[in-house]
Amino acid sequence: MTTKVIPLPDLAGFSERDGYWYAEEIPLADLAKEFGTPLYVYSKKALTEAYQAYDRACVDSAGKRRARVHYAMKANSNLAIIDCFKKLGAGFDLVSGGELARALTVGADPKSLVFAGVGKSANEITQALQAGVKCINVESIAELRQINRVATKLQCRAPISLRVNPDVDAQTHPYISTGLKDNKFGIAYHEVLNAYREAALLSQIDVVGIDCHIGSQITTTAPYLDALDKVLELVAQLKKEGIEIHHLDLGGGLGISYGEDHPPDITEFTNTLLNRVADRGFGHLDVVLEPGRSLVGNAGVLLTQVEYLKPGAEKNFCIVDAAMTELMRPALYEAYHAIVPVETRTVKSTTYDIVGPVCESGDWLGRDRTLAIEEGDLLAILSAGAYGFVMASNYNTRPKPAEIMVDGKNAFVIRARENITDLFVSESILPS
Numbered sequence: 001m002t003t004k005v006i007p008l009p010d011l012a013g014f015s016e017r018d019g020y021w022y023a024e025e026i027p028l029a030d031l032a033k034e035f036g037t038p039l040y041v042y043s044k045k046a047l048t049e050a051y052q053a054y055d056r057a058c059v060d061s062a063g064k065r066r067a068r069v070h071y072a073m074k075a076n077s078n079l080a081i082i083d084c085f086k087k088l089g090a091g092f093d094l095v096s097g098g099e100l101a102r103a104l105t106v107g108a109d110p111k112s113l114v115f116a117g118v119g120k121s122a123n124e125i126t127q128a129l130q131a132g133v134k135c136i137n138v139e140s141i142a143e144l145r146q147i148n149r150v151a152t153k154l155q156c157r158a159p160i161s162l163r164v165n166p167d168v169d170a171q172t173h174p175y176i177s178t179g180l181k182d183n184k185f186g187i188a189y190h191e192v193l194n195a196y197r198e199a200a201l202l203s204q205i206d207v208v209g210i211d212c213h214i215g216s217q218i219t220t221t222a223p224y225l226d227a228l229d230k231v232l233e234l235v236a237q238l239k240k241e242g243i244e245i246h247h248l249d250l251g252g253g254l255g256i257s258y259g260e261d262h263p264p265d266i267t268e269f270t271n272t273l274l275n276r277v278a279d280r281g282f283g284h285l286d287v288v289l290e291p292g293r294s295l296v297g298n299a300g301v302l303l304t305q306v307e308y309l310k311p312g313a314e315k316n317f318c319i320v321d322a323a324m325t326e327l328m329r330p331a332l333y334e335a336y337h338a339i340v341p342v343e344t345r346t347v348k349s350t351t352y353d354i355v356g357p358v359c360e361s362g363d364w365l366g367r368d369r370t371l372a373i374e375e376g377d378l379l380a381i382l383s384a385g386a387y388g389f390v391m392a393s394n395y396n397t398r399p400k401p402a403e404i405m406v407d408g409k410n411a412f413v414i415r416a417r418e419n420i421t422d423l424f425v426s427e428s429i430l431p432s
């Protein structure tokens, strides 16, 4: 059987040299030997370069800042990673009290935090208001009223933005598309003006912004422009009614290359959006961007070891020690991740499905991959920095893997491997 050859993604921090894969200056095989597998490995250089490219694209040629990057930490919220971004100047986009606690733990300025999410609890709203976040992005009228009630109790003001559901098709996987009217996200376009009118009348609410986020892994600029135009129409209408908007939050969602995808160049992308904002007469608005995947996706790999090669009548299986528990994206979205042998071998190539040990037929990591490998070899699953570890689970009582950050010739454990006993330490059996 011949399989289609898909190019490898562009990677800033990982490279193959003379048949050996490296994370920056360290052979991946050395990391596997020292820290075991499955293992998440991140490159500080790749994170830094991705952030700096994004941030540079937010500044015009005269040095004037046109937008600010608020890293969507849901993509990868390890403290070392968010600390790196904080030190580079990033703000953050949060979606839970847990993410707020992480941001505060690394000393993020509360005024650099926007708090989004469709179902924030009264507790989470309280924590956000007490911390003094820049803005709470509101997803329904019911939530707006709840925020007003919480702020009344706390005797404080609540800075808010309403998340517009612009009803545009981001042309991505249905599970990661969020801007269509049948998605649960945001306030329906035709209800937004009324929601702002109500917000302006609520005693504790300060209207500061407007936001939208249409989906993830988007590889064209057109749906962003469609959404932007619709949002700017609302801003113009609100101005006529005396409701001033100070910032415009365009969400995240810019795709990365997993192999065949061609996301737009970051500078062209931001220029197109920011020029449109200026051309429509809204150049005075502060613009917030919330990238997640595009800052970390290609800055991480998942290392795994081949346990068994299992030939079959229909399929050959390569059974590895990572599973859907470590990287859920293939099982959940049929997502493609390139998989490479960490060391080149002179053995016969065979086409395999790469699968994990979990008791589910959906537990696969790659399909129809032609690889020259033997049992005991190491594989690197590429582009695993975003929505990898953060979506890991303990299903089948599997401990979560360790996470390592490589910086040049040095490797740092940024999360220790879980022990099996950690997994049930907080469980108890009934008294006899």
Ligand code: LLP
Residues within 6 Å of the ligand: 072, 074, 075, 093, 116, 117, 176, 213, 215, 216, 217, 251, 252, 253, 254, 290, 291, 292, 293, 294, 329, 333, 386, 387
């Ligand atoms: N802002 C908001 C309001 C979001 O909901 C998201 C992602 C982002 C920003 C960041 O989007 P990004 O730049 O990372 O595309 N688990 C899925 C992706 C879910 C995205 C959820 N929201 C996956 O593995 O593909």
